[in-house]
Structure formats: C-alpha cells, structure tokens
Amino acid sequence: MTGEVALAVLLLGPLLAALGCLLAGRQGSTVALLALIAGAAAVVVLWDGMLRTGPIEVRLGGWGAPLGIVLRADGLAVGFLAAAVVVMGAVWAVARHDFATPRARDVFWPSSMLLWGALNAIMVSRDLFNLYVGLELLTLTAVAMVALGRGPGAIEAALRYVLYALMGSLVYLLGVVLVYHGHGTLDLDRIAAGRSGADALALGLMTAGLAIKTALFPFHAWLPPAHAGAPSPASALLSALVPKAGFVMLVRLWFEAMPDATPPAALAVMAALGAGAILHGGLMALRQERLKQILAYSTVAQLGYLFVMFPLVGGAGAGTAGAAEAWAGTQIGAFSHALAKAAVFLCAALWIRAIGSDRLADLAGLARAMPLSCFAFGMAAVSLMGLPPSGGFIAKYLVMRASFELGLPGWGLVLAAGGLLAAAYFYRPLAALFAREPPRVQRTPRLLEAVPLALALAAAALGVLSQPAYDLLQAGAPAYARGIGP
Amino acid sequence: MTVFTGDPLALLALVWPLALALVACWPRLGWRALDLLPLASLPALALAVTGGSGGAPDVLLGLVLAPGPEGRLLLGMVAVVWLAGGLFARGAMARGEGGRIAAFSGFWCLTFAGNAGVMLAGDAITFYASFTAVSLAAWGLVIHDRTAAALTAGRVYLVLALVGEVCLLMGLLIAATAADGFAIGAVRAALAEGPHGALAAGLLVAGLGIKAGMVPLHVWLPLAHPAAPVPGSAVLSGAIVKAGVIGMLILLPDGDLGIALIALGLVGAFGAALWGLTQENPKAILAYSTVSQIGIVLVLAGVSLVFAETRLPAAAYAAHHGLAKAALFLSVGLVLAAGGRWRAGALALAALAAASVAGAPATGGAAAKAIGKAGLPDWLSGAVTATGITTTILLVWFLVRLRATAAAKGVPKGGGRPRLLLWGPPVVLTGAALVAPVLLMPALGGPDPAYLWQGTNLVEAIWPVLAGIGLLVLLAPRGGEGARRAPLPPGDLLTLLPHWRRGAAPVRQARAAGRGLGPLRRTLESAAGRAEARLVRWRWSGVAMALTIGGLALLSASEPGVAVLIAPAGAPISLP
C-alpha cells in the first residue's frame, strides 16, 4: 500500500463504510470495524512512509492547485489520524453494546463513519474550501449524534449546537471569500506565497468562525450541554476529536497560510482566549454535579491549553528550539487529551449503563464494584491534569519550558494553574468513586472495562514514548516550529 | 571493623552492667533480679584497681575509655558504693513485688553503667552518653516506691535532668566543634580558647551542676534522695551526684570560671547545711548534707581551676564523701531494721560515718580535708574548716532525728537482729570511708598520714566538731517535739513557686510540679491550637506560604548574602 492508497482508504473508506452501515442494518458495527481496521492499516502505512520520505502529497486526478485538490499528510495530520483511529476503535468497542435499538444504530454507525471521514479529510486537506466542506460534514454528523441523546435536553443541545455551528460556518466562509478575493486561490501554500490587504480581516473572520466550532472561550457555550447530552460513546468522539478539527484548521491558517498576518499581539490574544478557557472552563467544571458535565467543561478548559501555543510558536520565538517544543508539546497535548478524554467518557458510558446515572452522588463507591474502569478513569484524569507520567505531562512540560525559554513565563504559569484546576475538578469524581458505599450495579463485562483502560494507558504511554511523537510532529512542520532542538 | 582496642576489662566494665540490665528484663526472674545487683560493679572495681584503658572505634562516634587519675579514683569509689548498695538491696528488698523489683534492678544496672561510663570516658560523646544513662535511668530508682512523694520527686528530677542533658550536650557540641574532635583534653582546651568558649563552659556548668546538686540547681536532690528506697538513696547521694562532679573536674578549663564555682560552692556548703536543719526526715537531712558537701567539692574544684592545679584533691574529697554518705544512707536502713542493742550499734555506726563526714580527727574525712586544703589560700582554708561546724550540727541533728524516727517506728519483728546483708555493707563502707583516704593521702597529693596526728592539725580537726556540738546544745529548742513549729517541706527553692506552696497535699504538689508553668503553657497551647486550626485551612496557610515565600524572596534578594566560608575545595572533612 502506498501513501496515495492509504490516503484514499482514509478518506473514501469511511464514506463507503457509512453507506455500508446504512445498508447493513444490524451488521453496521461489523462494517464499521472493517473500515476501522483498514483505516488503522492506512495510518500505519502513512506514518511509516512519512518518516521515511517526509510528508506525503497527493494531487487528486493529477491536478494541482489552484483547480485540483491537494491532500498532504504531514506529521501533524498523521498524528491526528492515528489518534482518531485509536479513539474510533475504542468507541466502537463500547458502542457496539450501547446502540442496540435499530434507530440509534442506524443513526450512530453511519454518522460515526462520516464523522471520521470528515475528520480525516480536514487533517489532510490543503485547501480552505475543502476544509470548510469537511468541517461542515463533521459538524452536521456531530449534531446528529448529539440529537441521539435520550435526555430531554439532548435535542435542545443539538439545536443550540447547530445554530452556533451555522454561525461559525458563515463567518468562516466570509473570510474564505475575502481570501479568494485577495489571493485568487484557496490553496494554503499559495496563500502563504503572497499577501493581500484583506488578509487581516479574513484571518479575523475565519479565526472567529473556527473558534466557534472549536468551542474556544468565550464561544464555548454550546459545547457542555451538547457533549454532556449526547450518548456517552458519542460524547467520547465529540469531546476527543471534533474540536481538534477546528484547532488544526486554525493552526494551518495561522502558521501555514498566513504567517505574515499574525503579529505577536494577535498571537497573544489567541493565547489569552486560551487562558480564559482554561480558567473559566476549570472553574465551571468545579461547579457541576454531573460527571459528564464536568468532563465537558474539562474539554473547554483543555482546548484552551492548545491555544497557549500561539505566541510561543509564532512571534519572537519563531524558529527556536522553544518554538519547536511548544509546537510538539501542544500537539502531544491534543493527542493525549483525545485519548484520555475518550477514556473518561467511555468510563462514564459504562457507569451510566451500570447505575443509570452520572450524578456524582450516585457514583459513590463504584471503585469497589468496577475497579478497572475506575482505575482507567484515574489514569486518564492524571493525564488530563498534566501529571507525570503521561502525555498530558509531557505536553505541559514542553509548553511550559518553551514559555520560560522564550521569556514569556506568564503563559506557562497559566498552564500550571490550569493543572491545579483540573486536579480540583477531577478530584470530586475520584473521591466519589472511592467513597465507601458500593452501589448496586449491573454486571459489566471486564473486557468492556478494559477499553477505557487501554485508552488511558495509551495516554500514559504517550508520556513515556513521546520521542517518536516529537519526531513525527517535526515532519512537515512549518519552519517556525522546526527548531534545531536542544 | 575493630571491636575494641586496649584493655578488654575497660570495655567489660561498661558492657557487663548493660548486659545485666538486659538480663533483669527476663520476665521469669522477678525479684531474683536483685541477685544481679552486687555483680554489676565487679569488673569496674577490678578496672579501678588495675587502671586499664581501652576503646571501641566503631561504637558511637569512637568510644574511648581512658580515665584520668580523678576518674580512676572516683570509679573505684563508685564501684564500691554500688557493690555495697547492691548487697544491701539484695538483703533489704528481697521478695518484694516481682515486676517492680525487676524494673528496679534493670534501672540499677543501667544507672551503674552510666555512672561507670562517666568516670571512664575519654571522649565527650562517651561522657555524654554515659551521663544520659546515669541521669535518666536513676529516675527509675527514685520512683521505685510509687508514693506520691516519690512520683513528685521523679517528675522534678526528670525535668531537671533533661534540661541538664540539653545544656551539657550543647556545651559539648560548641566545644567539640572548636576542638575539631571529641577527645576530652581537646574539648577542655577549646573551652578555654575556642570561640564561644565561655558560653559553652557556662552551659556545661549548668548541665553538670544540676546533676551534682550545685546550688541553686540542686532543688531536685532533697526531693529525690529521700524518696528512693534506701539502697537507691545511697547510690544517688554517694555515687550518682559524682557524675556531675567528675564532669566538672575533667571538662572545665582552668580560669576565672573557678571563682564562680567557689562562690556557688560556699553558698551551698553553708546554706544547705542550715536549711537541712529545718528537715525532719533523716534522709532529707542527709540529702541537704550532700548538697552542702558538694559545695565544698565545688570550692575545691574552683580553686584548682583558678590556680590551674591538679583536680585530684577535689576528687579525693568527693570520693570520701561518696563512701561516707552512702554508709550513712545505708545505716538509716539498718537502724530502722534493727532493734535493741543492734539498733544502738547501728546508730553508733552512723555516728562514726557522720564523724568522718564532719572531718573529726584521724578519720578519713580529716584526711580528705587535709588533702583538699593543701592548695587553698588561707581564707578559703578557714572557710572549709568552718564548714565542719555546720556539717557537725547538721549530722548530729540527723542522728537525733534518726533515733527519734526509729523510736517512733518501734522494734521490727524477729528481735531486731539484722541480716548480714544489712549490716555488712554499711560497716564496710564506713570502714572504707575512715581508712581509705588516710591510706591514699600521699598518692592523692596530700601530706603524709602522720600529718593527721600532729597536734595543731588535731586541734584544727576537732574544734569545728566540738563547736558544732556545743552550738547545737545551746540552740536546741527546749520543750520537746510539740513546741517546734511545723517542719518546712523539702525542696527549699522549689517551695517558692506559688502553686507549690498552695498545694498542701503531696498529690497536688505532684501535679503542680509537673505542670510547671501551667498558665503560660495553657495560653501558648490554646494560641497554637487556634493558629493551627487556621493553618490547616488552605486559605490561611496559602497566605502564610505566599508571605513566607515573598518575605524570604524579598529579604534575601534585597541585599547580597554574606558569603559564608565553607570548607575550601578539596579540604578533607575531619571526623572524630
């Protein structure tokens, strides 16, 4: 399998699988599994090929930009592709048991495949419009998943989500129009080659639109009810993967398409929003009484971490080792957040199945009844708090170190504070799980409990094996983020 | 790893009683643990005779056992006193309550180990370790009877002993640092010349003075010595206080410090003797006598410091006092256990020992005084002679009270003929007190024994005794027991503490004494409790942490720190 084929598998496979799932009905999960296996193989091929030959680029139909569609798998993309396939696999394992009713099954499996396909497309697209299409597809499938939720608020949450998303799309698209007007192309590399007077405005518009889709503070209001209201396996997908698409697009926009239009002050604003997210999300998570709401607010906060990278990679530090550290740290943070957040949501899925509630008070004593999943939850929480040994820690460490190296310690301290907040809001569910009274639970197969554990262990392993991730992320990274390395 | 060097007997003298202390813990032993007591001091006695020295480089920070002449002399005395006391205890306490007797035996052996150790010590650490053992283990002897008075005494004793420990250790550490080693000689030199030498010496005087019963740190002594069982009192007064004395003799540097010792010694020598007259309990009277006699030892020691002379005379005086005082305490037990003519004989024995303490002519006491006075200036010599008057008065008062107490108690069952183990030890000790100093006079730097028989010297020895008796006859209250006012409680200075006076009942005294500075402590504790309650809350401790960090940062960053000299690169760290 060559890189081209692998890309094709990752883009077309999910779409075909979505169709297959619709047709297969009860066997939908089997079709999804086949697609996932193929996707996993494709990711392996891409990873391997990319490490050997550098980023893999494909021109669909042999047409180059501006007319043709260019796909490129660089380190960033492959990393997210890998994270996505792992999370998808784990979600598949749990969801197989969860979506038994025909209606849910018929919505969930095709949607999840479409979501995955859209995500893959966003990761490898090099064209602002293709990115837009991918993002819309992603959003709409995500909305559909939220609407699958059983609670009374699910539809409301889905509706709110779709309204925000529509707004975001419009604003983004407005920016795209301006870019096309200024550059006559939507290809990222060709945009980077020139400059246009409208760039700043376009950048602002697109950023705002993407910020809405990424749920960056203060545009995050839609996320908690949506992620908390969706069926738990779907929440895992939504929280772990979906916002990352917007983030990746922002990164591509700021650092690959328009590096000229991003002055330090603007970069600082992004980081400030991220800091706001960290603090606000953390504080709000502290106030919640339901586990899934805590996790959802945690996602808000964790997304904020990613934006602290902006002034560190760009600005004065661009091109230094510090920038490379911040770049790698942030992406590793995104991967480990994906793994760990999926793990905690899958734990929540199992617990809700077992006790029918995700109120903290009802969770009391679960550690005795379901030790494996509780352990998984603990491990994942450790990663999300940014404590060693975990990917979350490596991420925090690298970014913090970059901030100190570059003389911007404030951003590092925000991360530190965020870690404390995370510890505080994860402490409550952990303490509840550990409380004395064991609740009545329905038996859960051990194997099922092992799924979140595997994810949590993967998040932890990312901390121990972060060197490969770092090497991967350096492949095809923009020049600013390719430090010489210490 | 070298187990020991030098004379194995030196190590055995120390290890043997420790081993016996462990044996005493064997639960099956019960009261038979008393059999161990006489055995404890045998190797030490042998060592005092042979005069060996040794060490164990791996033990503690390098154990050195190298007694000087003072140490060897006192070691011999101490070994004899403990041997006699052990025999007496075997006779007097047999078939008591098993567990308690076993505990007593264990403490006994441990205390002796410490007592021998301070005499043997050739380094400050060994000295301190031994001192700790003798100080703290002696507490077990004090509280043996578990009466309210004993417990009070034990508590006061323990508190003061601990304070003494701390003072001693601090002083030793300062000196050892300056000396760059723990050898006694080096430590003494450092006290004289090293930095903070005066402070260290002051700490040492306080620490050792508490143990020795130096005024005004003697307050525990009149409480503790009477409270212990008779053999315990004997070793406490005869041997254990000498741990402080030997410390002063071997550690304190020559110099003006001696003047302070002389002053305190004189106050003790006269003051304690007079205060002792207020006491009714014969053992309490003896305890004050001990304080008084230690005062004389301090005078002698102070003189040797001031004039940079040998400490041997002071050691000799202390050694004689140990033998005689132990004999007196044992004779108290003997008198109370005897009846009829046996009692009269016992009283005579006590009178003999008392005469020796008072320095009556041709006794060991006179010899000891002669040795001591050899180097004294005239006015001091006169003062020491004059103590003979007060000592005589006090000891006669002691004999009077002893007779009265025995009479009040009546004749014990069994006709009153005491066992050999009861009368043998006091007789031997009295004999030793009378004879040994005379025999050893030349060896101890005194004049020839013939000196004692010269006319002027005989007169000088006898007039204070006669004067004392005469004064007593003149001043003795007439009109029998009832006319005398209520006796003052023992503990003199302690009784000045407000709650001590308030609490009439001994139990209340015990509580009050233990509380010490009650109100202050309560205030402090509640303040600490309140502060703690706040500090446990993160809000407060967070502020405190921020303040600490900020304060530290500000303080240390605002001005450059003084670069403290550290050991230059490559310089080896010298270790003892």
Next chain:
Amino acid sequence: MNALPVVILLTSLLPAAVTFFLPQEQHAWRNGLNLGGAVIKLGLVVVLMGAVAEGIEPEARLPLAPGLDLVLRADDLSLLFVSLSAFLWLLTTVYAISYFGEKPELSRFFGFFSLCVAATTGLALSGTLITFFVFFELLTLSTWPLVAHKQDDQSLAAARSYVLYALPGSVAVLVAIIWLEGLVGTVAFAAPPDLSGVDRWSLTLIFVLFVGGLGVKAAIVPLHGWLPGAMAAPAPVSSLLHAVAVVKAGAFGIVRVVYDIFGVARVQELGLGTPLAVVASVTILWGSVRALQQMELKKRLAYSTVSQVSYIVLGTALAGPFGTIGGLVHLVHQGIMKITLFFCAGLYDERAGARRIEQLDGLGQRMPWTSAAFSVGAMGMIGLPPIAGFVSKVYLGVGAVQSGELWVLAVLGASTLLNAAYFLPLLWRIWFLPPQTEGIGATPIPFAAVDERVPGLVVPAMLTALTSVAAGLFAASAFSPLGWATLIAGGAYSP
C-alpha cells in the same frame, strides 16, 4: 551494570502492575509477589551499593522528548535513600501482610503500595530534575489511594487535604524546574548547572519555589497541614508515609536542590541558608509543641514527624560538612525510628484497641516486645544515646556551631526537651501505670485478652528498633548510615 537502577525500579513496578489485576482471593500469590519483589530489591540494592562504593555510577537513560530524558542514575546520595526504602519496604510488606490478613481490597492496596515504593525508588535514583519530578508526582498519585484506603469519611477527608496541599506544591516545583531549565538547559544532578550567568532574583525565586513546593511534602510549617490528618491511613501506610515515602521525598528533594543544583556555596552566597534554617527551626519547634497537645497516639507521632523531618532540612541549610552529614544521616535515622513507632502504634491499635494516649496504660505488661521497640523509637527521637537519633543531633549541633549559627543549638535543645515532654509520658503510661480495668479502645478488648502473638507485626518493629540502636551504637563504623553520609558529604565538599 547500567541497567541495574532500572531493574531495581522494576522490582517494585512489576509487582505493582501485576498486583492490580490479581483477584482479591489470591492472597498467596499477592503476598509472594510483593515479598519476592522486596527481597530481590534489597539484594539488588546491596549489589548496587557495592558498585557505587567502588566508584561506578550506573546510569540508564530513556529519551522522551528533546531535552527531556528520563535518567536513572545511582550515586551515593541516591543509594542512601534507596537502601533505606528497600530495607523498610521489605519490613513494611511483612508487616502489612500480617496487618491486613484477608481483608478486602488488598489487590488495590498492595498495587498502590508497590507503586508508591516504585515512585520512591525512582525518585531516589533520578538523575535529572525532570525525572525527579516525574517520580515525585507518581508518588503523590500513588499515595492518595493509600491514604484513602479505609474509605471512611475521615480517610477521604485526609486524602483530600493531602491532594489539596500536594498538588500546588507540585506545581511550584514544576514551575521552578522549568524556569531553571529555561535559563540553563536540562539539569542533571551529576553535573550541576552553571548558574553564574543567572541573576540573583531569578535564582532566589527559583530556590524559594523549590523549597516551597518540596516543603509541602516535607511538611515544613506552615505547609504541614495535611500530614497529621493523613494518619487516618492504615498503620503500614502511615509507617511508610512518615518514614520513607512522602515526607522523605520532600526532604530528599530539598537536599538534592541544595547540594546538586545550587551548590552549598551559591545558596550561601544568595543568603538563603539562614532563612531556610529559620524555617526548619520554626517547623521543628512548632511540630513539637503541637505534638505535645495531641492525645491521639498516631497524631502525636505525626506531629513528631513534622518536627523531625525538618532536622534534615536544617542540616542541609546549615551548609557545613557536619550539618550536611547530620541532615543526611537523619534521613535514614528518622526513617527507621519513626517506622518503629508507627509499627508499634499499629500494634497497639490492632491488638489492644488503643488509639489514645490514656489507653496505653499498662500495655507494657501485655505487649512487652512491642513496648520495648516503641521505647527504643521514642528515646531515639528524643536523641538519647546510643540510639540513632543521638548521632544526628550531635552532627547537627556541631554543624550549627561550625556555621556560626549558635541559635540553632538552642533550637535543638528546646526540641529535645519538647520531644521528651511528649514521648516520656507515653513510656510512663505503657510501663508504669496500672492497666485500665475495662476494655479499652473503640472495640473493647479485655486487658487480659491483649497479646502480641503476631510475629508478622512484632518482628518488623523489633528489627527496626534494633537497627536504630545499631545505627547509633556503631555509628563510627564505615558501614553505618553515618559512614555513608560522611562519604556523601565528602563528595559535596570537594571538587
């Protein structure tokens, strides 16, 4: 040989990993696994000691990201700590197995227990600051379930306050580490960084952050609030917590920071030695005063730990050869003495139901071996010769005088008296007071039914008591903790 540190780490990490998944009923497997790990570890540590004594310093390296290598490296300082933890881990495992018997949730307990020891080992063997931090945090995390093990309200509250204190401390440490590394690059203990180009303010603040962060674990006043509560944990946990793992980790960290990062000379130059000594002294006195007020045995012991651990910090702050030795050797001495006391406290609780001071009355008659061990521990804490604590005190005292800080002597003296004031009454009650007539404790155990016929609990206590006597009695021997500490200090004071 270079793999040896890793193997030593694995001897507790692997049992931890396996134990988590053992079914509760597999007592034999679990016990065998833990004991086996502990024994092998002790053996390997002895081998390692031999190697290090010959001047070999094995090092294993796992690169994580550029500038971020996990380095395990054995030098003499780390060995001091590792050997302590390996020895005490073995005894505590024996103790814990007897203590818990066949109670529930043991797989979880022993899993975290081994993890905790693995973290301590890793922390001791860390070759770089960041490695140290990784294990430091692992320690925080693995201790939490141990403190909360009983899962009652008290334990959960204690665990909560533990985390509440520990995590901000960790953040402070992390910020300090990263700040420092941002200034001078990756910091390895083997090659102290060159700080000459860094301004005073930054260095001072970094130092303060280090001490503040590590001080939470070392229970430096006013950051000690979590420790007394943590005594709610089961006895083996308290033993390990107070003697080896958490509290010591903090103290060890401070030692590392002072000696292997800043260097004594620079700490003095920055004027930080004396303030640190003041903080340590305040802690020593405050902990003692508080201990005096406690009527619960384990709480009293806990406050005693607060006080005693700061001896280590004090020795470090004194910045002279003797102070260094005193601090380092107290790291070991305090460990073996305090673990003895906690073993015994656990025994009193388990066998006699005695938790409060007044419930100890007369227990010496029924539990003589326990009480003997307890007495040794208590007297060692006071600093009575020839028990180990005495040696520490002597060296600290000499160190204080050497550094010209005479007031420290007064602190040591006051601390001795306070220690005596809160330990001696315990001994008095145990040995001299008549037993209480009715049953004592929460679950009345008739006095006559009290016994100590559980070798698994008594023997470890006896062994640690004997060790603490031996450590003091044979202090001058080259193989004693003192000898080892002298060796280390020799390294710190020569180029």
Next chain:
Amino acid sequence: MTGSVVLFVVTASALIGIGLWGFLVQAHLLRRVLAFNVVGSGLFLLFGALGWRGGGVDPVPQALVITGIVVALAATAVALWLVGRFAEETGRADLPEDRREDRQEKSSAGGRP
C-alpha cells in the same frame, strides 16, 4: 471594479447584514434558520462578485458556490429536522436562553451553560 460588481457587493453585503441581524435577534428558531439562509445567499453572491478577478470566467468560485449551496442545504435540513423534533418535544420553537421570562430564572440558577 466595474459597476455591476459594486452592485453585487452592495447587495450581498445588505443580505449578509440583514441575515446576521436576524440570526442574532430572532428567538424563533425557524426565523433563525431562514436568516442563516439569507446570509448564505449573500455570501455566495459576494463570492461570485469578489471572485471575479477579471480575465474571463473563473470556474473556481462557481464550483465553490455550488458546493457551498449544497452544504448549506444539508445544514438547513438538519437544522429544520431538529427544530421539528424540538417543537414536538417541548411544544415551543425557541430556546430557553432566548426566552425573556426564563432568562431571569436561569441566570440566577447559574446552571445554564
């Protein structure tokens, strides 16, 4: 820029402005979806206008506009489906946070995301 382009731009801007205003102030969900479509129309118009860079027909904007319309259509469909479901379930066509009478209560409860 030719006059017709200006006209296009002005019209498009007007549409976008009207749509955005409607989207922001209208509580009724159907109106919001409509407003979205109005903005969308304006956008595509603008795309057509600004995408013309002289020199004949540019196929790219045309392709993109067509794609965009399809996407917008899909989004509208999903939104309308949800509005329908919401109305079925709650009998209302506006979200709680947009209801004036509920806002007071919600904000005091503090639970609203």
